[in-house]
Each structure stands twice: as structure tokens, then as C-alpha cells.
Amino acid sequence: MSCTKVCKQHLLKQAAATLGSGNLREAVRLPEGIDFHEWIAVHTVDLFNQVTMIYGTVAEHCTEISCAVMLAGPKYEYRWADGPTNKKPIRCSAPEYIDCLFSWARNHLEDETLFPSRVGVEMAPLWELIGKLTGLH
Numbered sequence: 001m002s003c004t005k006v007c008k009q010h011l012l013k014q015a016a017a018t019l020g021s022g023n024l025r026e027a028v029r030l031p032e033g034i035d036f037h038e039w040i041a042v043h044t045v046d047l048f049n050q051v052t053m054i055y056g057t058v059a060e061h062c063t064e065i066s067c068a069v070m071l072a073g074p075k076y077e078y079r080w081a082d083g084p085t086n087k088k089p090i091r092c093s094a095p096e097y098i099d100c101l102f103s104w105a106r107n108h109l110e111d112e113t114l115f116p117s118r119v120g121v122e123m124a125p126l127w128e129l130i131g132k133l134t135g136l137h
Contacts, residue, residue, distance in 0.1 A: 037122075041115050048105055055098060067094035 030039050070078040070092060079089035080100045092100070109115055116122070 045109055045115070048109060052102060055102075059095070062094050062098075064093045064095060070094045070097035 030036055070080075071094070072078065077091070078097055080086055080092050080097050081089040082100065082104050112121075
């Protein structure tokens with residue numbers, strides 16, 4: 001079964017209902033009759049949307065001045081490199097890094113070769129790797 005917009009809304013409602021149950025295994029279980037790739041795609045997009053909303057709540061406190069470098073604690077500095085545009089990692093402020101990261105992710109999520117929006121279109125082979133990883137770990 002391929003997901004329609006109604007199906008995707010159902011999956012998100014089911015996830016919301018099971019996440020509060022305290023049973024993580026039940027919360028991430030693939031519902032019967034739902035295509036695995038569609039399930040992963042729906043939850044990937046939902047996770048991205050939630051992360052951007054969470055960042056939105058703290059963004060005003062993380063400015064070019066207060067967060068001049070993208071750090072994760074005192075020992076780890078992140079530098080931006082995306083391949084096509086920036087092959088060599090560049091130092092940037094946290095807001096700039098996060099903006100680049102969100103743009104990169106959004107572009108990938110909107111890429112029809114990775115996340116087809118039409119019913120019945122196969123997902124890219126990359127999803128087989130994700131399936132293997134999520135199935136085993």
C-alpha cells in the first residue's frame with residue numbers, strides 16, 4: 001500500500017498516540033499494510049519539521065555574536081561542507097551553520113529522486129540501507 005496524504009496523516013496521528021505510551025517498541029513498529037519506505041519517509045519529514053520548530057524556540061538566543069562559531073561543547077567545532085558548493089569545510093557561526101544544514105536537508109527532502117511524492121513511485125536504493133540499519137539496530 002502506498003501512502004496518500006490521508007495515510008500520512010494517519011501515520012503521524014498513530015505515532016503521536018503511541019509515543020506517549022512509554023513503549024518505544026510499539027511507537028516505532030511499522031503498521032500492518034503500510035509500505036516501509038513510506039513509513040520512513042513520513043517520519044523523516046516529521047522529524048525534520050520538529051527539529052526546525054525546536055530550533056525556532058531558541059534561535060533568538062543564538063546569534064552571529066553570541067554563537068560566532070558552531071560548537072558542541074568546548075572540544076568540538078563543526079565546519080560546513082556540503083560537497084557541491086563547499087568542498088572544503090568552512091568555519092561559520094552557529095546560525096549560519098544551522099541555516100545551511102536546514103537548507104541542505106530541505107533540498108534533499110524535496111528531491112523527487114529521494115522522496116517521491118507520487119503514489120506508486122519507488123524510493124531510491126538508499127532506503128534499503130536505512131531499512132537494514134533500522135531493522136538491525
